[in-house]
Amino acid sequence: MPTFHLELCGEICPVPLLRTQKQMERLSSGDCLIIETEQTQAVRNIARWATKEGHQVEVEEVDNGLWQITLWKK
């Protein structure tokens, strides 16, 4: 299962969600995408979008104010 990393720190909303959507289009079913962002709003946006699309989502605050969102493409 290939795993990819997408660094989105410093990007303002809604750019993190748009870039995540673009990346997910390129991945195959079962691939894993790990996103890093410090935008609280982006965490909410991305998690909600991915859940709605049926992807598996895991969110972890890995550092103070830094989130790691792990998505597994359906």
Added chain:
Amino acid sequence: MKDQTAFPIPAGSKLRAKKKNQLPWFWLVLILALAAAWVLGTCNSRLVFFWAFGIVYGLVFQRSRFCPAAGVRDGFITRDFSNAQTLVLILLLTTIGYSVLQYWTWVHHCPIPGHLAPFGWTTAVGGLLFGVGMVLVGNCVLGALVRLGEGHAAQLLALTGIIFGSTLAAYLYSRPFFKLGVQAAVYLPCVLGWPLALGLQLAFLGAIYWWLKRQP
């Protein structure tokens, strides 16, 4: 923007070490906030209330992760209406709250609060500039202050713009050209009466909320 594509990494890898302890910073900020409250209290006791209210308001806003700018913007860009729903719900609640407050002051013959006056053509220009700025910066004024508090240094640029724009508007406010085309304010409770005005506004907002809820 930085690199446009994601890069592959070994599966199961952790990208960050464990969190740093921020408790000492919390205590330091709390002591400074209390000291500031004490200094404000020596000038005017009402300032302590404003100070405490501002801190609590900011805390609630930050923890809620709600974004008014996203409420207006995301429906157009990503077809996500969840923030818009929250925004309309807030308007619904504040309509009821403000109506109670305004009715109470009206019954007691006090000046009605929140009675907005029309501004003229500059309202439309200001609205357009504010909207463009909001999308470029990624949030509204409240969001910019919260993000700055979270440590987003880039928001200092937004803060500079907020201070510059507000100062300029306060300076130009009384100039005649600022109020060209101004007509008397239409205050719905005066025209329709309180029950109908309140009912109409609640029905209008309720209809928008219902429509937003139905979006996929």
